[in-house]
Amino acid sequence: MKRIVICLVVMIGFVGVCGAQNELAKIEYGEAETAFQEQKYKKTLAHLETVKALLGSTNAKVMYLEILSRHQVYLFDKQFNVSKDFAETYGLDPKTYLENTLINLNSLVADYDTYKNIKNIGLESKESYAKKILEVEQRLKDIDANGYKDVTKEITLIEASKRIENLSDTYIASFEASVPLAKLKEVYMINKEHKALNVGMDDFTLGGKLYEAKKYKEARPYYQKACDAGNTMACTALKNLITTIENGG
Incomplete structure (x- = not known):
């Protein structure tokens, strides 16, 4: 009898912990949704990682938001990040590419209030772009002083795209029959885009x-x-x- 009581106490305690974790996961997921609506996609992903850690797994809702967020981050990085090898692959001069990137970033900061009203462009905070401007300016100074060696950052677009493809593959295989058609179509189109890239x-x-x-x-x-x-x-x-x-x- 004593052993049964102890087991019941342990089980109740375990259920209580799980219940608390689920509630915390709901709070974090709500924060992730808010960040997504504000187009703060990296912040969204940080909240989703916490959700997965609390739950010990993922689910259709979490995976859907993660796929959309990673895709938006990818689109932004594809536009503004470049390495020497990546630039040369496309027949570009890296310094010219960085100079054009600097022009684009300065324009983005100058017209930030206009851009922030446009949905689904992956906009980060104004401060984030100001920081990127300083980084690009420093990279250009380094190129002028030292040439290209160890100046430009390692490109991670290929890895990011492959991760999105794999994640969307899993979503389609696992939840095709249970998620709303609109969400399935959205993920499917993202999946097709990255499969073509990869x-x-x-x-x-x-x-x-x-x-x-x-x-x-x-x-x-x-x-x-x-x-x-x-x-x-x-x-x-x-x-x-x-x-x-x-x-x-």
């Missing part, structure tokens, strides 16, 4: 590593394979690689 990405990445090691002839078949699969970045990289080889690289 086609042939393994070969493109391998080719990139060989290119970095200056093994140009070895990199070529990987770029070719990725390009043939429909990866536009690989096609551009292949074109630049052929030019490098023809110039004696």
Whole structure:
């Protein structure tokens, strides 16, 4: 009898803890929704990570908001972040790209009140853009003083896109029959966009590593394979690689 009572006390205590965690998760999720409506997508993701930690898992609502938030962060980073290798892949001069980025950021800060009334553009705080302006200005100064070595940041767009693709794959496979059609369609369209971006990405990445090691002839078949699969970045990289080889690289 004593053992049964102890077990009941333990079970009640466990249920109480779980219940408290669920309530805290609801509070955090509410904060995530508020941040999303305010277009503060990185803040949204931070709240969602707390929700998942409290629940010990995820669910359709959490995953849906995470996919949308990660996609918005990706779109912003794609517009404003660049590395030397990323710029050169697209046939751009990194310094020119950064100078154009600086113009765009200054314009964004100057017209911030106009932009903040436009929905779904992934707008961050005005202070965040002011900080980015200082970072870009410093990167340009470093380029002028030291050249490109160790100046530009490592690009993470490929990894971010692959994560969104995998997350949306899981959402579709797990919740296709149970979520509203509008939400399913939204996630499906995001999934299609990132699948198109990531086609042939393994070969493109391998080719990139060989290119970095200056093994140009070895990199070529990987770029070719990725390009043939429909990866536009690989096609551009292949074109630049052929030019490098023809110039004696």
